[in-house]
Amino acid sequence: MTYQPTPIRSDIAWSTPDRISVRGLDLPNEILGHFTLADFSFLQLTGRRPTAEQSRVYDALLITLVEHGLTPSALAARMTYAGAPESLQAAVAAGLCGLGSVFVGSTEGAARMLSDALADDDGSTDLEAAAESIVAGFRARKEPVPGIGHPFHKPVDPRAPRLFEIAAENGLSGRYVELVQLVAAAGGRAIGKDLPCNATGAIGALTCELGLPLRAVRGLGVMARAIGLVGHILEEGEQPMAVELWRRADDEASAHLRPE
Amino acid sequence: MTYQPTPIRSDIAWSTPDRISVRGLDLPNEILGHFTLADFSFLQLTGRRPTAEQSRVYDALLITLVEHGLTPSALAARMTYAGAPESLQAAVAAGLCGLGSVFVGSTEGAARMLSDALADDDGSTDLEAAAESIVAGFRARKEPVPGIGHPFHKPVDPRAPRLFEIAAENGLSGRYVELVQLVAAAGGRAIGKDLPCNATGAIGALTCELGLPLRAVRGLGVMARAIGLVGHILEEGEQPMAVELWRRADDEASAHLRPE
Amino acid sequence: MTYQPTPIRSDIAWSTPDRISVRGLDLPNEILGHFTLADFSFLQLTGRRPTAEQSRVYDALLITLVEHGLTPSALAARMTYAGAPESLQAAVAAGLCGLGSVFVGSTEGAARMLSDALADDDGSTDLEAAAESIVAGFRARKEPVPGIGHPFHKPVDPRAPRLFEIAAENGLSGRYVELVQLVAAAGGRAIGKDLPCNATGAIGALTCELGLPLRAVRGLGVMARAIGLVGHILEEGEQPMAVELWRRADDEASAHLRPE
Amino acid sequence: MTYQPTPIRSDIAWSTPDRISVRGLDLPNEILGHFTLADFSFLQLTGRRPTAEQSRVYDALLITLVEHGLTPSALAARMTYAGAPESLQAAVAAGLCGLGSVFVGSTEGAARMLSDALADDDGSTDLEAAAESIVAGFRARKEPVPGIGHPFHKPVDPRAPRLFEIAAENGLSGRYVELVQLVAAAGGRAIGKDLPCNATGAIGALTCELGLPLRAVRGLGVMARAIGLVGHILEEGEQPMAVELWRRADDEASAHLRPE
Known part of the structure; x- marks a missing residue:
């Protein structure tokens, strides 16, 4: 009953004592000094080097x-x-663990909505009708339409129009960008108030324009946020607030239980 | 006995309904379209925008x-x-949790060694003598000198000379770079074989040349590796190996316990 | 535009300088020496102390x-x-991150299936018909029925009958236990081979018999597995295998890429 | 240059299609129904079944x-x-990541202090002198003595005397318990105020009395806290506070940056 192994395989990287190669390029000589971090991340995730236009849009999307x-x-x-x-890495890890369905992970929902709608698009899909149908579908399932409206950034999430502007400047304002804006308009009509496209919706559309796989979308948020968390941890080391927030929360939350 | 709160404060970012600002810059208008991801991460970690030269070195260091x-x-x-x-973010988090004292975290040791040695340097420190003293110190404590030699990449870790080359091209080959190479030479002399500077040593030196705080060094490895891990997770989704490795390991490791 | 706070509240514990209380009991005097760890965990999760019978079933379920x-x-x-x-806690955390929909978290699916079916049960539900309907539902959605069959433990997962035996000995073999076994029988009939109830199904049924909230079910697996992981980490410290498995995997998976 | 594998080995568990064995015992028939969760955890961590007396002390220590x-x-x-x-397991993992040198991990320091002092003890060590020497050592290194005094629980951490009482009732109040109390007395004399042994010190002493390996000590805190965290997460699901605490913190911390 000995286990019969099946071969395993990875196409990302290889090393020999004197060489290191990633995605088919020699790391020291063909990557270092020739790629920005973001472009290299595009290579790592897709196996492709982005064009200069894709690169500018991708940088903006990640920074957001x-x-x-x-x-x-x-x-x-x-x-x-x-x-x-002593475990800065575990603090970053803890912060990333919550990037799920409610926060950052929600970009995935917007990207899925758009890529599903245009999965078989040959350029002839009626985008107005597609947007109406998307909104009707979410309303029928009593689910919120991803990527539109914002509880705090009103009337407009200022990141979305700027991301669309950068996409347009780089020739990447295609049918996904058009569709997400039509979805926002249709969503607004359905409830009778303005629900402009938010950062999540813009990012979802741009990942589609860049041809990134749907499964990569949450990954973008995770790797970008890792940078943000390192910044917070460095500040916590110099200007701490965690212990103060703990003391306040513990004191307030159990006050009704404590004897006088 | 009610808790008396102390104010908390963060200087990283602020938002109002129509504006978002990070490190004193307007995110949509002054950052998006004007920064690369790596340059923005430099801003997030230090509050400073890197020069073009720093930017090129920093990109290379992170990509490594x-x-x-x-x-x-x-x-x-x-x-x-x-x-x-369903929890890609938790898979990245799990991968980051191990970037401690043994792997990636070891860049911190190299950076500390160099920054301690030149903490009071006014340009007159005898770097040869400093290198000898560093090596003697580690040998007395029976600890390995960080940043030199490599168990696999022989005779030379090919990333190190390339990183030094990029630093030199950008005017960032200063006293930390010189010192780490003198440490490697002194370490080699001490044991009578070649122990060239490895990627860890080069990265440690370059973080010092860039003026990054020591506590940020491990953070660089953590945020860079988050990108690498997303790549591995996407590949695992298409070309899985985890279940196969589990079956093999479980079968082999307990074979001596199982009845015939 | 200052934020208007809403009060927060927790009913789990409180402390004063000379007292510590958990779930309404004095920790030193009413809990320590009076509870086993598992019984205290039942109290922590539900606010109730288990009966002696519940306690025996709960211990068995957790140990599994x-x-x-x-x-x-x-x-x-x-x-x-x-x-x-240096971060044992992060190693346990990394191990827990994978207890999601595929492994341990699957007990949740079994518990949900059973509790949904008997949500309005007043003792008159036809369990045979309920089981047939459950199986038909999963088959219509082309999803596997949770809690039945096992890819490795054949013909019967030996944990399941033993858990049912312990439940019966303690008067906790009620309608959920009956239903899960009827589901297994119906599932087997549907595909024409034996699909006996597995450990996941038995645990799902027993959490229902114990009156545990559905959301707690995955939590049981998480807290139990934390114990198992500490055992593995201690063994790894004395008898390591991680580096060996890494070297093997890296060597094999990229062999097709490396030059001769 | 193909990698030459070295065998791997684990002595914790094995499975065949019809059997599952942990630490040499048949899981269904020799463990389920015969062990409490805590006793089984003792077996998992040490390979030994605790005595009834050890079991009572171990339960109390873990519950604390x-x-x-x-x-x-x-x-x-x-x-x-x-x-x-959707990822309860990742929420527990995030909570565990912080059990490091400052909080729960500090029990390790107390256990190490005691086990180092009595490493070669044949029963003739002068415990008074050992305690004085321990305190003098920490004071010379300007480090706090672990396990004594408490910033909040004054004059006495109520968990410590109760844990010592349970140890005494079970014949486990040996030389480690005596030593930690002498350390507390010596520490108090050194600074001229009462510094009674706290829960950390008591737990450190009891892990030594139980013969648990030093590396297991942090593990006890991690696995126990996993239970506590599941309780908090369940409460958060019904009575949330996270979003409220976020809004308050974000509003307060950046108020000085926001324009009027």
């Missing part, structure tokens, strides 16, 4: 995902660092 | 840390993804 | 979830420990 | 580590759950 202030994710990282300052 | 093949960190991420494919 | 050999979760923990031996 | 209110670890778990409610 890095930093959003004292989010739950930043707070989790700071709380963790306060307990284990 | 992204990908090293099927490391324990990549394998931990793949194992995690196999169990929770 | 602790250890399953060199699972992907155990391997992720060992890989992490190899890189960061 | 489960729950401490809204700690940074509990808050990190709640923050994570708010973003990824």
Whole structure:
């Protein structure tokens, strides 16, 4: 009953004592000094080098995902660092663990909505009709339409129009960008108020324009946010708030239980 | 006995309904389209925008840390993804948790060694003598000198000379770079064989040349590796190996316990 | 535009300088020496102390979830420990991150299937018909029925009958236990081969018999597995395998890429 | 240059299609129904079954580590759950990541202090002198003595005397317990105020009395706290506070940066 092994295989990288190669390029001589970090990440994720236009849009999209202030994710990282300052990596990890369905992971929903709608598009899909149908579908399932409206950034999430502008300047304002804006318009009509496209919707559309695989979308948010979290952890080391927030929360939340 | 709060403060970012600002710059208008991801990460970590020369060195340094093949960190991420494919973020987090004292975190040791040695340097420190003293210190404590020699990449880790070349081309080959190479030479003399500076040593020196705070060094490895891990997880989704490695390991490791 | 706070509240624990109380009991005097760890965990999760019968079933159920050999979760923990031996806690965390929809988290699916079916049960539900309907539903959605059959443990997962036996001995073999076994029988009839109830199905049924909230079910697996992972990490410290598995995997997976 | 494998080995568990064995015992028939969860964890970690007396002390020690209110670890778990409610396991993992040198991990320091002092003890060590020497050593290194005094629980951490009482009732109040109390007395004399032994010190002493390996000590805190975190996450699901704490923190911390 000995186990019969099946071969395993990875096409990402290889090393010999004197060479290191990633995605078919020699790391020291063909990558270092020839790629920016973001372009290399595009290569690492897709096996392709982005064009100069794709590169500019991709940089903007990733930067948008890095930093959003004292989010739950930043707070989790700071709380963790306060307990284990010798393990900065674990503090980043703790902060990333919460990038799920509610926050950053929601870009995935927007990208899926758009790529599903245009999966068989040969350029003749009626985008107006597609947008109406998308909105009707979410309303029928009583689910919110991803990528439109924002609870705090009103009337317009200022990141979205700027991302669309950068896409247009680089020739990447295609049918996914058009569709997401039509979805926003249709969504707004359906409930009778303005629901402009937000950063999540813009990022979802741009990942489609860049031809990134759907499964990579959440990954973009995760790798970008890792940068933001390192910034928060460094600040926590110099200007701590975790212990203060703990004391406040513990004191307030159990006040009703404590004897006088 | 009510808790008396102390104010908390963060200087990284702020938002209002129509504006988002990071490190004093307007995110949509002054950052998006004007920064690369790496340059923005430099801003996020230090509050400063790198010069063009710093930027090129910083990109090279970060890229070096992204990908090293099927490391324990990549394998931990793949194992995690196999169990929770709906939580890509947790698979990245699991992979990052191991970037501690043994692997990626070791760049911190090299950076500390160099920055301690030149902490009070006014340009007159005798670097030869400093290198000898560093090596003697590690040998007295029976600890390995960080940043020199490599168990696999022989005779020379090909990343190190290339990183030094990029630093020189950009005017960033200063006293830290000189010192780490003198340390390598002194270490080699001490044991009578060649121990050239490795990627860890080069990265440690370059973080010092860039003026990055010591505590940021491990953070660079963590945020760079997050990119590499997303690549491995995407590949695992298409070309899985985690379940196969599990079956093999479980079968082999307990074979001596199982009845015939 | 200052934020208007809403009060927060937790009912789990409170402390004063001379007292610590958990779930309404004085920790030193009413809990320590009066509870086993598992019974205290039942209190922590539900606010209730289990009866002696519930306690025996709960212990068995939790123990079943602790250890399953060199699972992907155990391997992720060992890989992490190899890189960061100073952060045992992060190695356990890495191992837990993979307890999602594929492995341990699958007990949740079995529990949900059973609790949904008997949500309005007043004792008169026809369990045979309910089982047929459950199986028909999963087959219509082309999803596997949770909790029945096992790819390795054949013909019968030996944990399931033993868990049912312990439940019966303690008066906890009720309608959920009956239903899960009827589901297994119906599932087997549907595909014409034996698909006996497995450990996942038995645990799902027992969590229902114990009145545990559905959302707690995955939590049981997580907290039990934390114990198992500590065991693996301690063994990794004395008898390491992570580096060996890394070297093997890296060598094999990229062999097709490396030059001769 | 093909890699030459070295065999790997684990002595924890094995499975065949009809059997599962852990630490040499048949899981269904010799463990389930015959062990409590804590006793099984003792077996998993040490390979030994505890005596009835050890079992009672071990249960008390573990329970002490489960729950401490809204700690940074509990808050990190709640923050994570708010973003990824579909990944309860990742929320527990995030909470565990912070159990490092500052919080729970500190029990390791107390255990190490005691086991080092009595490493060669044949029963003739002068415990008074050993305690004085321990305190003098920490003071010379300007480090706090682990396990004594408490910033909040004054004059006495109520968990410590109760743990010592349970140890005494079970014949496990040996030389480690005596030593830690002498250390507390010596530490108090050194600074001229009362510094009674705290829960950390008591737990450190009891792990030594139980013969647990030093490397297991942090593991006890990690596995116990996993239980506590599941409790907090379940409460967060019903009575959330993470989003409220985020809004408050973000609003307050960046108020000085926002324009009027």
